[in-house]
Amino acid sequence: MNMVKKTADPAGGNTVPVPAHEQVYQKLKAQILFGEMAPGQAVTIQGLTAALDAGMTPVREAIRRLISDGALVFQGNRRVSVPLLTNQDIEQIIYLRKTIEYELTKRAVERMKPAVSEELSRIDAALDGAISTGNVGLYLERNYQFHAVLYAQAEAPIMAGVVDRLWLRFGPSLRVVCGRFGTQSLPDRHKDLLAALGGRDSEAAARAIVLDIEQGMDQIAAVIDAEN
Template identity: 70%
Template sequence: MVKVENAAKRSTGASPSAPAHEQVYRQLRAQILFGEMAPGQAVTIQGLTAELNAGMTPVREAIRRLISDGALVFQGNRRVSVPQLSKSDVEQIVYVRKSIEYQLCERAVNRITDALIDTLDLIDQELDAAISSGNVGRYLERNYQFHATLYAQADAPILAEITDRLWLRFGPSLRVVCGRFGTESLPDRHKDLLTALRARNVAAATAAVLLDIEQGMDQISAVLAAQN
C-alpha cells in the first residue's frame, strides 16, 4: 500500500527566521514540486491563507512568484491552478531536460569528490527504502535531492535554475505516476550513475542521467495517454 506523507511540511527549504513571504513561497513550492497539489488543482489566496495560517500579502506574493516560475498558471477569469501537462509539454520538457541535465551531469563529474559521492549514495539508500515501503512523498523528495545535489556540483547556477523550474512543471504529474504504478516501477538509474561517478566516467554518467529522464517522462506520457 502506498503511503502519502506531507513532504512540503518537512522540506520547505526556508529557515524559520526567513521573512514570511519566503517561508510561504517555499512551502507552496515544495507542495507543487512533490506533487501534493494535483495537476489542474485550483489555487486561491483565501484557501492558502487558511491552509498555511499565513497573511494574504505573503500568499499573494508567493503565488506571483510561482506563476513566474511556471509552477502555477492563469486559467482565465483570474483563476490560478497547477499546470496540466499536454503531450507537447512533455515532449518539450524532455528535450530541454536532456540537453541541460546532460550538461550539468558532465560538469559535475569533472568536479566530483569522493565525499559527495558518499553523500549521494546515502541519499540513494534512503530513496531505496522509500521505494521498498511505498512511501511516495519520501521517494519524490529523495529523488529530487539526489539530482539537485549532483547538479549543484556542476557550478552552473543558470542551468541549475532552469532545471529546477522544469522539475516544478512535472512534479505534480510524477506524483500521479506514483499513484498509478507504485514506487516499485519508477525509474531509478542512480546505481548506474553512482558507479560511473566513482569511475569518473563522463560518458556512462551522462548516459545514466539521460535514461533516467527518458523512463520517468515516458511514464508521465503513458498516464496522460490513458487519461485521454
C-alpha cells in the first residue's frame, strides 16, 4: 500500500513527499486530541494497522512518538492505552497550562498581526456555531485551532510544544465532558480575549485565557471525581 502523500514546498512551490510514519502519527494524534479515543482505551499495532490501512512499521513508529508525547502509555505485554487522568494529573496540567499559556498569550498579543486577529475571529464564529448545534467534534477541533493559532503568534516554539503535549493529555477527557454536559455548558472566554486583542491589552488577554483554562479543567476534574 502507498501511504506517501505530497505537500507543497514552502520554498519553491513544488510538492514534497510526506513520509508514511508522519501521516500515521498525525492521524493518531488527531484521534487522541479530539477524543476519538477514550481515556483508558487500549490500542494495538494490529488494530491500528487495519483501521488506518497502514503498514506495521509506520504505526509502530507513530505509537512510539505518542508514548514519548505522553498521549499513550505502555502497559507492558505489548499493550498500549490512552491514559486515565487522576486528580494529581489534573492539578499539574492546570498549573502548567496557566503558567505557560498565560505567557504565550501575552507574547502573542504583543506580536499580533491584523490578519491573524481576523482569523481568530473567524475561528471563534465557527466555534460558536459548533456550540449552538451541539457538534462536539467540530467544537473540539475549532477550540484547539483557536489556541494553536494564537500561540503560534508568540514565536515561542519550545513553550508551544509543551502546551501541545499537554492538550494531548486532556483531549480525550474533554470529549467525555462534552458528552456528559453538552457543548452549551462548555466554557468560552474567547470573546474576552478578542476584545483584549482589539485594545492590544496583553494582560487582559492573558487573564481571559487563564479563566478559560480554569473553567474547562474544573469540568474535567468534576468528571474524574464522579467516576472515582
